[in-house]
Every structure is written in structure tokens, then in C-alpha cells.
Amino acid sequence: MAGLRIKKVWVDRRVETNGLTRQLLDRLAGQPVEIVDSVEAVRRFIRLHPDPVGEGKQHLFITSQPSFIRPCPCTPGCLGCGYWTIDLDLNCPFDCSYCILQDYLNLQPLTVAVNRDELCSELEVFFRQKPSGIIRIGTGELADSLALDQLTGNSVFLMEIFRDRPGCWLELKSKAGLPPALLQVRPADNLVLAWSLNPQVVIDSEEKGTAGLEERLAAAAWAVTHGYRVGFHFDPILHYPGWRLDYERVVESIFRLVPVEAIAWVSLGSLRFPPGLLPLARRRFPQSRIYEHEFTRSAEGKYRYPRPLRQWLYNQLADMFAGFGAEDRLYLCMETVEVWQEFSAKIKRGRRNFTFPFPWQC
Amino acid sequence: MVFRIVKLSDLNLEDRRFRFTLNSADSRLLRSIRAVGVLQPVIVTARQDRQVLVDGWRRIEAARSCGLEELPALEIAEKIGDPAVFLVAFFENYGQRPFSLAEKSLAIRKFYDFRLRANEIIERILPLLELPPERRMLELMLEVSVLEERFLQVIHRRDWKPVTAEQLLSFPPEERAWLLSLIEKLTHNQQREVIESFYSLKRKTGKSLEDLVRKEKLAGPTERLLKGEISAADRLLAALREEKSPLLSGLRQAIEAEVRNLGLPEKVRLDYDRNLEKPVLRIGLEAGEVTELKEALQSLSASLENPEWRRLFQLLHYEGE
Incomplete structure (x- = not known):
């Protein structure tokens, strides 16, 4: 569990006797533990720290979630990709300068939900009611799917629930290495292990505590060797002098290690953030320059690169993937109809063929 | 508290230990006091044989302007310590009007100097002042509170938000003073945008403000603004936007030319x-x-x-x- 440093474990009184809580406490033996009535007690503690967001990443809160599954809200004015999320863990031990969770989660400590029975029931209902066609669902929106896996064992647990559920694709998205547990079980056809990728220079400067590029790609390669499908997320793509060459090297590295056929999808998204993140991130990452780029405020109020630049970034990356015959794996994350239209035309999926399923999944 | 009439000359107005408000007596208050005198007692307390004002600074200022020699007061017993007396000053004003950021910072500084524990300020006082109950906010407010009076006046009059004050504080003192001269007479939104733009350009380029404003586009309007030509503010803001947004500015210029x-x-x-x-x-x-x-x-x-x-x-x- 690289990057994980727990100062204290806080247990929600409601789950004090839960079996998984006991297991987690055994695995965290030696750490100070406090039983509390709600997350507010933890928040009260961490907000006294000069860097409450950073401090929150070092306090583990074991609790239950009232509900787990929701459609990804995408962002107003943008075209959604039909993704669903499972909010099993909240927050992340990694400390990326661009991460919107710093602002979005409002001083939420690293949070693990242990009411798996409720999750199973909710998933049963979801599977029964799921709309026809392909469903993509993942745990990586409000957390890193694998960062705490050696502690929680969530990956294998979830994979077994999803096994033999054709049409329901579970995605575990991460910036960590591959948990050994996943190599000790038979892969499910509908599990996609996905890694967020950026050039090593970006990882060094903006993705504190995460696995390096080589480690992420090696994890993907091991996963493929073991029979898993993999995905990649270039999100956020950052624009800086020399970006093109750096990203080209990343794309080349992927295809040196991973065959196109093993790649389920690759998303592209450029840096974007809500206004609330700006002062917070500038304060927390004084060396970072990513917030001093040229931005526009989009209709939904977020800062984004100007459309001409976003389009350029996506098309350059599409060209790089086309060089390996993989441009049809690409889709855009949180982009406007106008950008999707140009991009879809570029990757020859047709201007109106915006959403899933991809042809090879039909 | 005991009601009494105090002579203005008996008040030690140099002792401002309980003062955190920044409004001055305005013409309406002056007219009112000229017409009917001071009806609402000020609050005083004895310290080292002199009367110290706890609350009522605007009334005192107006009364002096109107030539009054005495006015009604409520006196807090001398044995009551400073922290408790300050609570009176704070809450007497708290119910009357929202405080500006500068006043909030001064109030927090008083609580801090009167030895209220940092955690108590964070948990009890910051929420009262509608500030996030976080340590970094306490630290920011303490930093703001020790800015020179002229900075506090601008922050007060233009109703700044914490993020603007935080950006201003990131500049070294000499650049801060220069920036203040530049923006002193602008509207709140103009002040906010100028500070944000220079803050961002400085972070991006690593250059000093002096170097940044040497650029031709910025030099002209900056110089005019420093000479007091308020109309140059729009030119400066346009130049700063262009500087921060070269891609879109260039495209817009090309489109407009076509x-x-x-x-x-x-x-x-x-x-x-x-x-x-x-x-x-x-x-x-x-x-x-x-x-x-x-x-x-x-x-x-x-x-x-x-x-x-x-x-x-x-x-x-x-x-x-």
C-alpha cells in the first residue's frame, strides 16, 4: 500500500461490531483507534490542522454508506458516457494537485464502508433493473479503486459479485500498482482494471504518492498476462511546453507492453476544475504551475482549457493511438457536444455516434 | 453595568484595546446627534484610572465633531477582565451589522491576544463570523489583522473576500504597497481581478511585479492608474486578460480583423x-x-x-x- 500512512483509525459506532471492521482493525493493529458517533468528530479534528485536506488523507474512518450506486453526474453542458459509480470508499491516500476531491469532499477523511450486505442487496436490485445494453460501473470516482485494496480486499470481493453478469462491466480505476490478490483468482470477463496515466514528469510534480508510470504500466501488463482486460485514462491531460513528446512516449510505452485487443477503453479528458479548488490547490501546491494556464469558465462554472486547445490535445492523442490501430478505443470524459462531434469525426466513429457500446463490445 | 454620564475629556481614546470596528461617523449620525444628542449610551470601563471605550466609537467621534462635552455611558466594573469586556464589545456589534473581513480579522486578533485558545477561536468564533472553522483561516485572519491601517481600510471599504486577502499577502511587502497604490480607488471587482491577474502571472512567470509591468501593454495603463487616472483601470484589466489568455485573445483579434x-x-x-x-x-x-x-x-x-x-x-x- 504505497503512499498509505494512517495516523489514526476512527470507527463509526454503528459498525463497531461489524465483521469487516474487526478485520480492518486487525490489519491496522498498533494504530490508535477511536469510536465516534459520526464523521463530524473526525472533521472537527482534521480541520484544526494547517492542511486539513492533507491531514484527512492520513485518518481512516470506518463506517457504513447509506447508498452506493448512482449514475455519474458528468457535468452540466457536457455529454455523459453513461457511466455508473459505486461509492464504496471515499477519498484517496494519494495527493494529486489537480484532484477535485480536495474541494468536493469537504474534509472527508479516508473513508471505508463496511456494510457490504447492503451493497450486495443494492447491486442485486441494480442488476435486475439495469437498462438493456452495456453498463459500465466503477469505484474510481470518489476514491482510487485499488489504493486501499490490500486493506479492504474490495477488488476481489466486487469481482466475484460481478462475475457472470454479462453486459455489466466493472471498472477498477487506479494510480496504484496491482494488488497481489487479483493475481490469485480467476479473472472475470467483465472486469476492467484501469490505470490513469500521465508522463512521468507530471507524475513527479503533480501526483504525490502514486505509483510511477513504469509501475502502472507493468501492473497493466501483469494484469493482461493473467487474463484481465485493461483500460487507461488520460485524465487530466495537462498542457505544458513539450507535452506532445511526453504523451507520445506514454502511448508508445502502453503498446510496448499491452496488446490492443486487451484494452477495453481509453478515456481522454483535459484539466478542469471548479472555482473552489483554485485557491485551495494553489495553497496546497505552491510549486505547481498547472493552475496558471489559460482557462475559460464553461457554462457550468468550471475552469477548462479553451476549446481550441482541448480539441488539439484530443486530436493529437487520437493520432498517437491511431498509430497503433487503437483510436476506436477512445472516448472523451466530460466534454461538450461540439468537441465530441469534431472528435468522433476524427476517429471515424461518425459525428453522431457518441456513446457506448463500442463496436467490439456489441 | 452602571449607567452614568461621562465627560469626553475623561476618556482615554488612545487605548483601543477593545476596538475592532472600522466604520467612521457618517453624515447621518452627525445630523442625528446634532439634532437630539447621544441617546444610546456608549460602553466604558475603567483601566489604570482612566475610562477606556469598549463600544461606541462612531458616537464618540460624532459627539466630538458636534462639540458635545459629555454623553451617557454604561460602565463595566473595573474588576471584569479584558477578555470578558471584549466579548461585550464583540456581541454588542455582532447583532447590529455584518462585519467586513478587516473587522473580522481585528476581532479574531483581539480574541487571540486576550488568550482565547486557538481551537476555541476556530470552533466557536470563526463560524460566528461566517468563516470556515479551519486553522488556516485563523492563520490568514491573524496575518490580515497586522496589515497597515491603509490596507485594512481598503479591505474594509471594498468588502474583500478571504481569497483576495490571501493573494495580496502572498506578495512581498514592497509589492503589496505598490499594488495597493494601484488599486486603492478601484471597485471591489476591479481590485479582485487586478490582484488575481498579477498573482497568477507572477506564479506563472516567476517574475517580480516590476518586471511584469515593464511589458508595453501593461506599462501604459499602470502608469496612468498610478497617477490617479481611474479610467485607465479598464485598459489595464483588458491588457491583463490578454496576457492571461493569449490563445483566445489572438483568435478573437484575428476574427474581428476578418x-x-x-x-x-x-x-x-x-x-x-x-x-x-x-x-x-x-x-x-x-x-x-x-x-x-x-x-x-x-x-x-x-x-x-x-x-x-x-x-x-x-x-x-x-x-x-
């Missing part, structure tokens, strides 16, 4: 999304009757072979760095 070159009649207007998110042109025609509409459409139609149209659409669809 539109000018098209030479369309006055009654045909072209418009487009200035952020270039939507790569389309909107065309407006002005006509009062059918013949005018025909003329406008004909002139538009006749211009379609001009190469500027093609270049315009190319610019709208531009992709690049």
Missing part, C-alpha cells in the same frame, strides 16, 4: 461565442420592411464569395496551442 475586412453593411451584424466553445457564427439582420430585408440579404449573399468567410470559419474551428 469581420472588418468583410466590410458588411451596417445592418448586417456578425456575432460569435467569445470563448470559442461553440464554433458558429450568428448573423443578425436589421430591417424595417421587406425591401430593407432584401437589400440586407443580397449584400450578405454577394459577400459570400469573399475569402474572409472561409477564413472566419477556419478561425472558429481552429485547433492548436
Whole structure:
């Protein structure tokens, strides 16, 4: 569990006797533990720290979630990709300068939900009611799917629930290495292990505590060797002098290690953030320059690169993937109809063929 | 508290240990006191054989201006310690009006100096002041509170938000003073934008403000603004926006040049999304009757072979760095 440093474990009184809580406490033996009535007690503690967001990443809160599954809200004015999320863990031990969770989660400590029975029931209902066609669902929106896996064992647990559920694709998205547990079980056809990728220079400067590029790609390669499908997320793509060459090297590295056929999808998204993140991130990452780029405020109020630049970034990356015959794996994350239209035309999926399923999944 | 009449000359107004408010007596208060005198007692307490004002600074200022020699007061017993007396000053004002950021910072400084524990200030006082109950906010407020009076006055009068104060504090003292001279007379929004723009350009380039404003575009309006020409503020802001947004500014200039070159009649207007998110042109025609509409459409139609149209659409669809 690289990057994980727990100062204290806080247990929600409601789950004090839960079996998984006991297991987690055994695995965290030696750490100070406090039983509390709600997350507010933890928040009260961490907000006294000069860097409450950073401090929150070092306090583990074991609790239950009232509900787990929701459609990804995408962002107003943008075209959604039909993704669903499972909010099993909240927050992340990694400390990326661009991460919107710093602002979005409002001083939420690293949070693990242990009411798996409720999750199973909710998933049963979801599977029964799921709309026809392909469903993509993942745990990586409000957390890193694998960062705490050696502690929680969530990956294998979830994979077994999803096994033999054709049409329901579970995605575990991460910036960590591959948990050994996943190599000790038979892969499910509908599990996609996905890694967020950026050039090593970006990882060094903006993705504190995460696995390096080589480690992420090696994890993907091991996963493929073991029979898993993999995905990649270039999100956020950052624009800086020399970006093109750096990203080209990343794309080349992927295809040196991973065959196109093993790649389920690759998303592209450029840096974007809500206004609330700006002062917070500038304060927390004084060396970072990513917030001093040229931005526009989009209709939904977020800062984004100007459309001409976003389009350029996506098309350059599409060209790089086309060089390996993989441009049809690409889709855009949180982009406007106008950008999707140009991009879809570029990757020859047709201007109106915006959403899933991809042809090879039909 | 005991009611009594105090002589203005008995008050030690140099002792401002309980003062955190920044408003001065305005003409309405002066008129009121001239007409009926001070009706609402000020609050005082004895310290080292002198009366110290706890609350009522505006009334005292107005009373002096009106030539009053004494006024009604409520006296807090001398044995009551400073922290408890300050609570009176704080809450007496708290119910009356929202505090500016500068006043909030001064109130927090008083609590801090009167030895209220940091955690108590964070948990009890910051929420009362509608500030996030976080340590970094306490630290920011303590930093703001020790700024020079003229900074506090600008922050107070223009109702700054914490993020603007935080950005101002990130500049070294000499740059801060220069910035203040530059923005002192601007509106709140102009002040906020100038500070944010210089803050961002400085972070991006690593240059000092002095170096940044040497650029031709910025030098002119900066110099004029420093000479007191408020109208130069819009020029400065436009230059700063261009500096921060070179890609879109360049494209907008190129588009506007093509539109000018098209030479369309006055009654045909072209418009487009200035952020270039939507790569389309909107065309407006002005006509009062059918013949005018025909003329406008004909002139538009006749211009379609001009190469500027093609270049315009190319610019709208531009992709690049």
C-alpha cells in the first residue's frame, strides 16, 4: 500500500461490531483507534490542522454508506458516457494537485464502508433493473479503486459479485500498482482494471504518492498476462511546453507492453476544475504551475482549457493511438457536444455516434 | 453595568484595546446627534484610572465633531477582565451589522491576544463570523489583522473576500504597497481581478511585479492608474486578460480583423461565442420592411464569395496551442 500512512483509525459506532471492521482493525493493529458517533468528530479534528485536506488523507474512518450506486453526474453542458459509480470508499491516500476531491469532499477523511450486505442487496436490485445494453460501473470516482485494496480486499470481493453478469462491466480505476490478490483468482470477463496515466514528469510534480508510470504500466501488463482486460485514462491531460513528446512516449510505452485487443477503453479528458479548488490547490501546491494556464469558465462554472486547445490535445492523442490501430478505443470524459462531434469525426466513429457500446463490445 | 454620564475629556481614546470596528461617523449620525444628542449610551470601563471605550466609537467621534462635552455611558466594573469586556464589545456589534473581513480579522486578533485558545477561536468564533472553522483561516485572519491601517481600510471599504486577502499577502511587502497604490480607488471587482491577474502571472512567470509591468501593454495603463487616472483601470484589466489568455485573445483579434475586412453593411451584424466553445457564427439582420430585408440579404449573399468567410470559419474551428 504505497503512499498509505494512517495516523489514526476512527470507527463509526454503528459498525463497531461489524465483521469487516474487526478485520480492518486487525490489519491496522498498533494504530490508535477511536469510536465516534459520526464523521463530524473526525472533521472537527482534521480541520484544526494547517492542511486539513492533507491531514484527512492520513485518518481512516470506518463506517457504513447509506447508498452506493448512482449514475455519474458528468457535468452540466457536457455529454455523459453513461457511466455508473459505486461509492464504496471515499477519498484517496494519494495527493494529486489537480484532484477535485480536495474541494468536493469537504474534509472527508479516508473513508471505508463496511456494510457490504447492503451493497450486495443494492447491486442485486441494480442488476435486475439495469437498462438493456452495456453498463459500465466503477469505484474510481470518489476514491482510487485499488489504493486501499490490500486493506479492504474490495477488488476481489466486487469481482466475484460481478462475475457472470454479462453486459455489466466493472471498472477498477487506479494510480496504484496491482494488488497481489487479483493475481490469485480467476479473472472475470467483465472486469476492467484501469490505470490513469500521465508522463512521468507530471507524475513527479503533480501526483504525490502514486505509483510511477513504469509501475502502472507493468501492473497493466501483469494484469493482461493473467487474463484481465485493461483500460487507461488520460485524465487530466495537462498542457505544458513539450507535452506532445511526453504523451507520445506514454502511448508508445502502453503498446510496448499491452496488446490492443486487451484494452477495453481509453478515456481522454483535459484539466478542469471548479472555482473552489483554485485557491485551495494553489495553497496546497505552491510549486505547481498547472493552475496558471489559460482557462475559460464553461457554462457550468468550471475552469477548462479553451476549446481550441482541448480539441488539439484530443486530436493529437487520437493520432498517437491511431498509430497503433487503437483510436476506436477512445472516448472523451466530460466534454461538450461540439468537441465530441469534431472528435468522433476524427476517429471515424461518425459525428453522431457518441456513446457506448463500442463496436467490439456489441 | 452602571449607567452614568461621562465627560469626553475623561476618556482615554488612545487605548483601543477593545476596538475592532472600522466604520467612521457618517453624515447621518452627525445630523442625528446634532439634532437630539447621544441617546444610546456608549460602553466604558475603567483601566489604570482612566475610562477606556469598549463600544461606541462612531458616537464618540460624532459627539466630538458636534462639540458635545459629555454623553451617557454604561460602565463595566473595573474588576471584569479584558477578555470578558471584549466579548461585550464583540456581541454588542455582532447583532447590529455584518462585519467586513478587516473587522473580522481585528476581532479574531483581539480574541487571540486576550488568550482565547486557538481551537476555541476556530470552533466557536470563526463560524460566528461566517468563516470556515479551519486553522488556516485563523492563520490568514491573524496575518490580515497586522496589515497597515491603509490596507485594512481598503479591505474594509471594498468588502474583500478571504481569497483576495490571501493573494495580496502572498506578495512581498514592497509589492503589496505598490499594488495597493494601484488599486486603492478601484471597485471591489476591479481590485479582485487586478490582484488575481498579477498573482497568477507572477506564479506563472516567476517574475517580480516590476518586471511584469515593464511589458508595453501593461506599462501604459499602470502608469496612468498610478497617477490617479481611474479610467485607465479598464485598459489595464483588458491588457491583463490578454496576457492571461493569449490563445483566445489572438483568435478573437484575428476574427474581428476578418469581420472588418468583410466590410458588411451596417445592418448586417456578425456575432460569435467569445470563448470559442461553440464554433458558429450568428448573423443578425436589421430591417424595417421587406425591401430593407432584401437589400440586407443580397449584400450578405454577394459577400459570400469573399475569402474572409472561409477564413472566419477556419478561425472558429481552429485547433492548436
